[in-house]
Amino acid sequence: MYSFKNDYLDGGHPQILKNLLDTYNSQEDGYGEDIYSQKAKELLKSVIGYHNIDIHFISGGTLTNLLAISSFLKPHEAVISAFSGHIYVHETGAIEATGHKVIPIESKNGKLDPKSILRVLEDHHFEHMVKPKLIYISQSTEIGTIYSKKEIKELRAVCDSKNLLLYIDGARLGSALTSSLNDLTLCDIATYSDAFYIGGTKNGAMLGEALVICNSSLKEDFRYYIKQRGAMLAKGRVLGLQFLTLFEEGLFYELSRHGNEMAKKLQDGIVEHGYFLQFESYTNQIFPILPEKVLLILEEKYQFYRWETLDDDLTVIRLVCSWNTEEKYVDSFLKDLRAII
Amino acid sequence: MYSFKNDYLDGGHPQILKNLLDTYNSQEDGYGEDIYSQKAKELLKSVIGYHNIDIHFISGGTLTNLLAISSFLKPHEAVISAFSGHIYVHETGAIEATGHKVIPIESKNGKLDPKSILRVLEDHHFEHMVKPKLIYISQSTEIGTIYSKKEIKELRAVCDSKNLLLYIDGARLGSALTSSLNDLTLCDIATYSDAFYIGGTKNGAMLGEALVICNSSLKEDFRYYIKQRGAMLAKGRVLGLQFLTLFEEGLFYELSRHGNEMAKKLQDGIVEHGYFLQFESYTNQIFPILPEKVLLILEEKYQFYRWETLDDDLTVIRLVCSWNTEEKYVDSFLKDLRAII
Amino acid sequence: MYSFKNDYLDGGHPQILKNLLDTYNSQEDGYGEDIYSQKAKELLKSVIGYHNIDIHFISGGTLTNLLAISSFLKPHEAVISAFSGHIYVHETGAIEATGHKVIPIESKNGKLDPKSILRVLEDHHFEHMVKPKLIYISQSTEIGTIYSKKEIKELRAVCDSKNLLLYIDGARLGSALTSSLNDLTLCDIATYSDAFYIGGTKNGAMLGEALVICNSSLKEDFRYYIKQRGAMLAKGRVLGLQFLTLFEEGLFYELSRHGNEMAKKLQDGIVEHGYFLQFESYTNQIFPILPEKVLLILEEKYQFYRWETLDDDLTVIRLVCSWNTEEKYVDSFLKDLRAII
Amino acid sequence: MYSFKNDYLDGGHPQILKNLLDTYNSQEDGYGEDIYSQKAKELLKSVIGYHNIDIHFISGGTLTNLLAISSFLKPHEAVISAFSGHIYVHETGAIEATGHKVIPIESKNGKLDPKSILRVLEDHHFEHMVKPKLIYISQSTEIGTIYSKKEIKELRAVCDSKNLLLYIDGARLGSALTSSLNDLTLCDIATYSDAFYIGGTKNGAMLGEALVICNSSLKEDFRYYIKQRGAMLAKGRVLGLQFLTLFEEGLFYELSRHGNEMAKKLQDGIVEHGYFLQFESYTNQIFPILPEKVLLILEEKYQFYRWETLDDDLTVIRLVCSWNTEEKYVDSFLKDLRAII
Incomplete structure (x- = not known):
């Protein structure tokens, strides 16, 4: 059979495993402060094209989503997601478990559009309802479609005008970036979103996602949140080295x-x-x-x-x-x- | 220098990395339902000596602690820990972040004794105070001491008489089990506790702890909790294979x-x-x-x-x-x- | 104008205020253990026709809903509600703030029917999704419709066969019970639900709802939850006396x-x-x-x-x-x- | 006997009940937007001596504490309290239930002093520990002692230099303000704290505390939090009128x-x-x-x-x-x- x-049937890419084997004996600081994580962060900043961004390596997608979203929002703030959004359907209520409502909306092809977002905002107009604050989208989406640069810019414009945050779940960001239909660069993604993650697990890593925080107001004390949610690996090097391997030569x-x-x-x-x-x-x-x-x-x-x-x-x-x-x-x-x- | x-300065043990390399190409079910995780669980059950226990592989200690404790307790129930307990001091309030108070008590050598536990129970006698329900201890403790069989049995007796749960943080369980002073087997640990974990991260694994749930009333729907807390790795095989490697020949x-x-x-x-x-x-x-x-x-x-x-x-x-x-x-x-x- | x-434009009914004035000088135990609360509970048990039920007086509807639901559910369990349900729309995500997803479903006339509930259960079949556990309905509903005895019995049958809880928001239960269309007694409500509340605020009280817990497995330690959520009034007499006034002569x-x-x-x-x-x-x-x-x-x-x-x-x-x-x-x-x- | x-053995003061009876028939907006609440807020602002403060009437002390503290803090931030503090001992872990650790410290006479606070701050120096952010004190304290103006100013100085918030539980603030030892005015309390509450329940009201938010950065969207925690009474007039009665002639x-x-x-x-x-x-x-x-x-x-x-x-x-x-x-x-x- x-x-x-x-796309997570296999183990890690052999080059990753070889690099882990080659380096196991070097003594490194724990909790993501090792040399591999530092290098991987610097490399990713160069690849993305911004240096005033914060990068954190987290072990999986659900953990990254719940960590980011619960850290970015105040208790009464809510997320807008497509009905088909991974956080709405397939994360066992992980976002709600951190106290935040996810407001689902119908979507065409798994994608959100400004009009439906504006309708949600109009409906949620007073303190008897949650306050929509963060737009959650996936690139590529749950059904493999991708947002164009024009679409992402339109979402950004809504976020700017309505004081919302744009968060992009990039579990399959690699697949989107290399799609024949794609017109977005990693730099665009960082330009138009407040935060996003680059999925490693579904693209060669054993585990690991790189959370990128672009909006400076969301960066403070983030390592506290990572630790509090149990997301700080003692041997952070294991994540750092994987991303180093994936990005140092375009793998x-x-x-x-x-x-x-x-x-x-x-x-x-x-x-x-x-x-x-x-x-x-x-x-x-x-x-x-x-x-x-x-x-x-x-x-x-x-x-x-x-x-x-x-x-x-x-x-x-x-x-x-x-x-x-x-x-x-x-x-x-x-x-x-x-x-x- | x-x-x-x-004890988490190094990467994973080379045998673990070799095994990961050898098996990367086999297609496996995700989310811990792969063959390596299954074999590792069966092996651990044999090593422990019980087959009616549930085992789950989790990526780190804090995640294991918060997942287990928040799943075992009702909202008003609290944890008793030594002031020096890892959950009380060094997990950024991870347990409180799930809604549960940790009641700290002074301890000799990092260890809890029945008397001080009973004093806490006497103090917490009505609905204006939390209800102490779970005793958290570490083996070995934060300062390297270990509980003897006699001491563990005494804690168990208190738990039995007062309807409490005994949970053992085993981040350094290997070190305790191989201490010259030790008189406890893994089977004893499983016999006298309601749940415990076997730490991999501090003993050769790249990451990974094996949570063992002994008390049957705590087992139901546990995979829901794992997923909800973001603790279910897509490639669970990475954890399973590490424990298989660690235990199949006594490594x-x-x-x-x-x-x-x-x-x-x-x-x-x-x-x-x-x-x-x-x-x-x-x-x-x-x-x-x-x-x-x-x-x-x-x-x-x-x-x-x-x-x-x-x-x-x-x-x-x-x-x-x-x-x-x-x-x-x-x-x-x-x-x-x-x-x- | x-x-x-x-139906909450006015203050409390004058008879209630007179009774509060007449009794202010008697010294009473606090936190709901006063004589008026005790008498009101006994009276309500007689009126309902069950004596093995637990009654707690809570100051408002949202507080009652969030307190009951968060106490009844385990972390991964979710609520099913109509899209128009008060907890889904107009309680600022109070249920989600306690960690539980509310699964909305389309409804005719604000009412839920067994078929749509069963469809939700079929969809939620594994640990990557929340586990639906509690059916939330209102009697009368947000749009003034009421469930018939036949409809309530059908919902009960679904709950029994699928191991679900039925919770009835009775903010306007008085209006339903005295509707010309009604064929349900308070005793029926208690028979077919696991818990419900009798709304005082919208029916003559200054504030206060009487939460009735019928299912014995949900009763334990409930006063802890009340206190923990800030819902235990020091002068519980104020709530007890209002319900005593409302029910002692059919007011x-x-x-x-x-x-x-x-x-x-x-x-x-x-x-x-x-x-x-x-x-x-x-x-x-x-x-x-x-x-x-x-x-x-x-x-x-x-x-x-x-x-x-x-x-x-x-x-x-x-x-x-x-x-x-x-x-x-x-x-x-x-x-x-x-x-x- | x-x-x-x-001090909550009795019902409400007769003047309060008479006023409630006299006004019950006037139609008022709900949820605290009634004329009595508005007047009471204006009156309190005059009495306190500040007009750029926000006032919210909440039904009880624990609800006020948990609402304020959980709204003011980010997930990783913690509270410092005396071991004898009401939130630490006698609120069933209400603060922890909202996700925040309460760090207890030994205190002389139930009062906190700058030195012990500074020691806590030194200990909590990195992301493996919670971040102390809010100082919780009571005036008068649990054991009836009161802070002098000098002591409050010293606490304020620590808060200013260390970027902390000072929150004062005023369940018995009336008793403190009228103590023969007191040298603090309501205006001082508002000047030196970020938020505090004026207790009604223990001083003549049937129920009700007036939460005063002095620090402007804590005011935004507060009514959302009130609603989300179930603390927004439909008939907010009941609270407003009580405070109006208590303060309009110095009662x-x-x-x-x-x-x-x-x-x-x-x-x-x-x-x-x-x-x-x-x-x-x-x-x-x-x-x-x-x-x-x-x-x-x-x-x-x-x-x-x-x-x-x-x-x-x-x-x-x-x-x-x-x-x-x-x-x-x-x-x-x-x-x-x-x-x-």
């Missing part, structure tokens, strides 16, 4: 690009075989529509999620490729698909 | 024993040279008392914490040895000490 | 009935004058649809909420009557309405 | 003075009869030391707290007088005491 279920982009390319090959092949897509994807997740008969045969050899049942016969499935997806399995999947009459 | 500052004990032996050699040597100890240690942390002149010279070549100032001249320092402390540095430290007249 | 804006029902009757008279009159209703109401809130011209004239003499804009001309308004609504103003409102051509 | 147990001071005078008479009489005091009190709580034989006889006719057992025979008791303590009972107590040989 070969799996296309998600991060290379890995994301591979995932996108494999997904595109899979998507193109499926379409060629005459099947439809729920929508065309330009990142590492694709959403073809397949009949039951085909699914039953494919499921004997491949793992993937059944995403949405359309009718008695047709189902949208999700196929995810990653930095480690081997092309031969993409080829065999397509060959097996072609073989089904 | 060689450092005796703590865990071997590493702890080494740390203890190095500490003992250091301690014996210091005493031989005519210096006093704050108290005799049997684990991997030692607390010699040295005059200022000596300290200034040693600090040119070695790093360690100045622990407590006794008078104008004398200071207690803390020297920590670990699984990776090289004997040659212990020898050179003692030689350098001897050279000071 | 006479106001039909809500509570008399007051609610008056509010309902005034609302019915208003509604009937408006319909007679040829206007439509958003829906027919049987409680103390009515929702007529009036054209802009009419509204502008009425607003010169009366206060009320513009509830929903239907089109350029027509608006749904909300008119609320209470225990203290004077019939002469109902008459003058209708007379003024008739006078508008 | 006549009780000297505490507040008159009532406090009476309590202090009765306590002084009791204390003087007890000393005259040859008994000792734990310390001399200048407020409405006194702490005489009486032998067991005497206590047993007195307890047949009077209620009071046994405060502290000194030895086999001697016990410190607490006697509390209030605005409603009748002099004839003070006299009879002393007469009964004298009669015991």
Whole structure:
């Protein structure tokens, strides 16, 4: 069985593991004050193109989200998210557990637009309701779509005019940045958001996300919050060295690009075989529509999620490729698909 | 400069890193449901000697403590800890941040005794005060002392008679279990506590603690809590494989024993040279008392914490040895000490 | 200007104030252990028809809701509420502030039905999502509708089969119980819910709600929660005596009935004058649809909420009557309405 | 049995109840926006002598404390309190339940001094510990002592130099202000603190405390916090009118003075009869030391707290007088005491 279920099926990239092995014996300060974390932060600042930003390495996405959001907001302030937002659906109420309401809104293609945000603001006009303060979006989104530079700038404009914060969940930021549709740089992301994170876990790291705080008013005492939420690893070097490895020679982009390319090959092949897509994807997740008969045969050899049942016969499935997806399995999947009459 | 500052100066043990490298390419389920985590849990159950216990791998000590304690308690229930307890002093109020008061009590040698616990219970007798419910202890303690079997049984008896929970922070459990003074087995720890954790971070792992829930009433829905606190790693295999490596051939004990032996050699040597100890240690942390002149010279070549100032001249320092402390540095430290007249 | 804006425009009922004046000089124990609170609890138990229930007097509705819900749930458990539920919309995220997600669902007439609840349960099937545990409904609802006995029994059946709790917000329970449409007794409410509250504030009291806990597993240590949330009044007698006054000779029902009757008279009159209703109401809130011209004239003499804009001309308004609504103003409102051509 | 147990034994002052009765029929806006609350706020601003302060009426002391403190602090910030502080001992961990650690310090006579505060600050020097931010004191303290103007100014100086907030729990502020030892005005309290509250419950009100926010940076959005914590009464008029009654003709001071005078008479009489005091009190709580034989006889006719057992025979008791303590009972107590040989 070969799996296309998600992009965290594999362990860490071998280069990361080799570097960890090579350096294990050097004595380093704990809690993120080691030399690798420091170098990785400096490197990332250069790559991003800003030096007045703060970077913290955190072990996972949910932890990064809850830590950032709970630290940025006052008790009565709330988050606006798409109904499909990861924090709204799949983090076991982690944000609410820190005391903050997440206000869900309907979205097209997993993306938020200024109009729907403004409607929420109008509704929440007095002290009997929470005060919307932070816009949560993902790049790429839960369904693999990406925001364009124009869209991000429009969200920023709303945030500026309404005194809101823009936070970008970048669990799959690599895939977005290397998408053929993308027109945003890391520097743009840092320019238009108040904070965001660069996902390592889904792009070659064993674990680790790099939280980037751009808005200076959000930086103070952040290491206190990290410690208080249990997010400060004693051996922070393990996170720092992974990001150093990913960014020092562009490995991060290379890995994301591979995932996108494999997904595109899979998507193109499926379409060629005459099947439809729920929508065309330009990142590492694709959403073809397949009949039951085909699914039953494919499921004997491949793992993937059944995403949405359309009718008695047709189902949208999700196929995810990653930095480690081997092309031969993409080829065999397509060959097996072609073989089904 | 060689450092005796703590036991998390180094990276992960090379065998762990080799195993991670060897297995990175196998596709595994996420969120702790991979084969390595499953095997590690089964192995640990055998090592502990109970099979009706639940085991969860968590990335760090503070995260494990706050997760366990906040899940075990109802909102009005509180924790009893020594003033020196890690959760009381050095976790940035992580327990209080989950809503629970930590009631501090004076302790001898970092250890709690039944009498002082009973006094707290008597004081907290009505609904205008929190309800003490969980006893937090560390084995070994913050100052390297360990509880004997007799002492642990006495605490258990208090818990049984007063309907309290006993939770053991095992950040340095390895060091305690391999101490020459120890008379407790892992099975005893599981027998007498409601939950405890086996610390990996301070004993060879890159990161990771194994939380063991012995009391069945505390097990339900625990994975929900893990996810909600951001403590569920997507690639749980990284934790599982480390514990598998540590326990499959006794590496865990071997590493702890080494740390203890190095500490003992250091301690014996210091005493031989005519210096006093704050108290005799049997684990991997030692607390010699040295005059200022000596300290200034040693600090040119070695790093360690100045622990407590006794008078104008004398200071207690803390020297920590670990699984990776090289004997040659212990020898050179003692030689350098001897050279000071 | 006479106001039909809500049912908490007036102070306390004069009989309540007289009783408070008559008794102020008697020395009573504090924190709800006074003789009036005790008598009121005994009386309410008789009125409800159960003696194995626990009753606590709390100063307001939001405080009662957040106190009850946060005490009943474990950290990962969530509430199901209508989108229009008071806790979802108008309590400034009070429930989320205690750490619990409120899952909103679309509802007909402000009421929840088993089918939509079951759909939520199906969706929330694993530890990456919160665990729905408590059904929150209001009787009467935010828009003045009421659940029938059949509907409540159906909700109870879902709760029983799915291990859920049913909690009823009774801010306007008096109005529901005395509605001409009602077929539920207080005893029924206690039979089919796990907990509910009897609203005093909107029915003659200066302040105060009587929280009734029917499910024995939810009773333990409840006074701790009350104190911890700041909800335990030093002079609990002030709450107890009000409920004693309201229930010792049926004043509570008399007051609610008056509010309902005034609302019915208003509604009937408006319909007679040829206007439509958003829906027919049987409680103390009515929702007529009036054209802009009419509204502008009425607003010169009366206060009320513009509830929903239907089109350029027509608006749904909300008119609320209470225990203290004077019939002469109902008459003058209708007379003024008739006078508008 | 006549009780000297505490100062909330009685109901509300009759003048308050008469005013509530006289005004019940006027229609008023809810949630503290009524005319009585507005007038009371204006009046209090005049009485205090500042007009750029914010005033909010809250129903009780614990609710006021938790609301203020949780709103003023960021998640990692902590409170410094005496071990005897009400929030540390007798509020069921209400502050910790909002996520903040309370750091207890030993105190002389229930009062904090700059030196012990500075010591706490020195200890809490990095992100592994909470960040002390708010100094909590009570005036008068739990044991009836009061801070002098000099002492308050010294605390203010520490707060200024260390960027801390000074919050004063004024549950018994009336008693302090009218103490023969007092040299502080309400204006001084507002000048030297960032926020404080004027206790109504223990000085003639049925319920209600007036929270005064002096530091402008703490004022924003405070009504959101009030609503979120369930502390916003629908009929806020009930609180506003009480404070209006207490302050419009100086009733507040008159009532406090009476309590202090009765306590002084009791204390003087007890000393005259040859008994000792734990310390001399200048407020409405006194702490005489009486032998067991005497206590047993007195307890047949009077209620009071046994405060502290000194030895086999001697016990410190607490006697509390209030605005409603009748002099004839003070006299009879002393007469009964004298009669015991």
